[in-house]
Amino acid sequence: MFSDHRLVAFETIVIKEVRRFTRIWLQTLLPPVITISLYFVIFGNLVGSRIGEMGGYRYMEFIVPGLIMMAVIQNSYSNVVSSFFSQKFQRSVEELLVAPVPNYVILSGYIAGGMARGLCVGLIVTLMSLFFADLGIHSLLITISVVLLTSLVFSLGGFINAVFANNFDDISIIPTFVLTPLIYLGGVFYSIELLPPFWRVVSQLNPIFYMVNTFRYGILGTSDIDVAWAFTMLCLFVIVLYGGCIWLLRRGTGVRS
Amino acid sequence: MTVAISVSNLQKRYASGTMALKGISLEVEQGDFFALLGPNGAGKSTFIGIVSTLVTRSGGRVRVFGRDVDTHVYQTKLDLGVVPQEINFSQFEKVGDVVRTQAGYYGLPRKLAAGRSEKYLRQLGLWEKRNDRSRSLSGGMKRRMMIARALVHEPRLLILDEPTAGVDIELRRSMWNFLLEINRAGTTIILTTHYLEEAEQLCRNIAIIDEGRIIENTSMKKLLLELDTHAFILDSDATLDGEVNIDEPGLSLRKIDSHSIEAVLSGGRDINSAIAALDRLGIRIISMRNKANRLEQLFLSRLRGKGNGEVEG
CATH class of the missing domain: 3.40.50.300 (P-loop containing nucleotide triphosphate hydrolases)
Structure with a gap:
């Protein structure tokens, strides 16, 4: 994929990104684990025991895939948006821009860093969930590929947010007002079978709904949607967002004057 | 090259x-x-x-x-x-x-x-x-x-x-x-x-x-x-009581405080002529320094030549 010097540059960006989020693990790795554990305890154990079954599974088992996916989405996104914006803010992004690093290597490095954090937190949350539910894997291939594609999509999304951000408010607006509602309405806690027909159609416009349900299919073997269609959507998102990121870097939006 | x-x-x-x-x-x-x-x-x-x-x-x-x-x-x-x-x-x-x-x-x-x-x-x-x-x-x-x-x-x-x-x-x-x-x-x-x-x-x-x-x-x-003018600050060993004001072709001397004199030389005049003129007035010079960096003078003159005298030096 990369020639020698580009591979070294790519490795350098990835190592720097991983070093960053592990150095500040109290801000990056611990909080999502605590938050998701609370979801397990409150929604899974306390409330879930009164709900009974959903989609043919115990409520705790039903929500575990969604909660893992929530951790992956939030952390992939926030790693790239906060890291790239903070480099813009400190102007240290100039170190990269003056060096002979092609745009696709810059993008790949940040995306790999975001995916690394998303997958790292996702793995920790998965291990934690084993204390609360008996998890099996229905399809390992689908489970792994949907996690990778989802973390890739949200890392790309975080990159676009960082490119346009001018201050720290700008990097929290999208996660707070767009991402969180989409995650909560994306079928993490319920099956869309429970919704009236109109809201069922509206839910299908939410991309996170496809990711959560495909991941749930990979683990439980049950889903509200067609898995092949979900993968097609995910691949389309990757292509469009990747193209958008490269176009923005080429134009120098947010980084060159 | x-x-x-x-x-x-x-x-x-x-x-x-x-x-x-x-x-x-x-x-x-x-x-x-x-x-x-x-x-x-x-x-x-x-x-x-x-x-x-x-x-x-x-x-x-x-x-x-x-x-x-x-x-x-x-x-x-x-x-x-x-x-x-x-x-x-x-x-x-x-x-x-x-x-x-x-x-x-x-x-x-x-x-x-x-x-x-x-x-x-x-x-x-x-x-x-x-x-x-x-x-x-x-x-x-x-x-x-x-x-x-x-x-x-x-x-x-x-x-x-x-x-x-x-x-x-x-x-x-x-x-x-x-x-x-x-x-x-x-x-x-x-x-x-x-x-x-x-x-x-x-x-x-x-x-x-x-x-x-x-x-x-x-x-x-x-x-x-291209710089034809040099300005120096000359320090005297004694207090300068009277006025020092010499204005000859290529040489200008002016008292700036009780112990210091500004000397401006141009047209090929050297610093010895300034010291000799002060010696005639009974003023002994013990030290001297450039008033301003030569390049700074040129820099200012170039910008002033364009009608822009406001620079940060």
């Missing part, structure tokens, strides 16, 4: 409409130590930004060692090292990591990157600080770290945008020695500075830029030869 950098008709209009560069053409030869001077807002940093690709240009061409920066991106960036005016490294990283990471961006394998960063951190007196967070460094150390970072891939052309701003005199002189050393070793250097003494001490050629245009582009020697 190979040309290290060549720009022709370089233009930059910012989104605000400000025309920062109005068609600059300039050549710097390989091995040169070149000064780019100008008042604040003249376009120096924009020029450096364009050459280092941090600023997109509105028109013109840039070639580095004969290669167009648009068509030979990799090689031209490899030939270039930039030390910007503003601090631009991650304040949370360790000093050694900042320099090694930069080496990685240039594709240097890990072992070579470690060796090079040690070499330049040692040369710039920062090796002992390699494990410190970069934000803990003093202002002068941060500047030196940025020089080490810019040199880690050993570029053929080094551009420094006011590298000694806010650095104390002792440190500034040690940085001058370091820069002269790497220039002697073959690195072409372009320097912008507000310290005109710095440009006079270090540089062989000079361009003065003002309001986005080059208003002077010549050798330092030639420029300084």
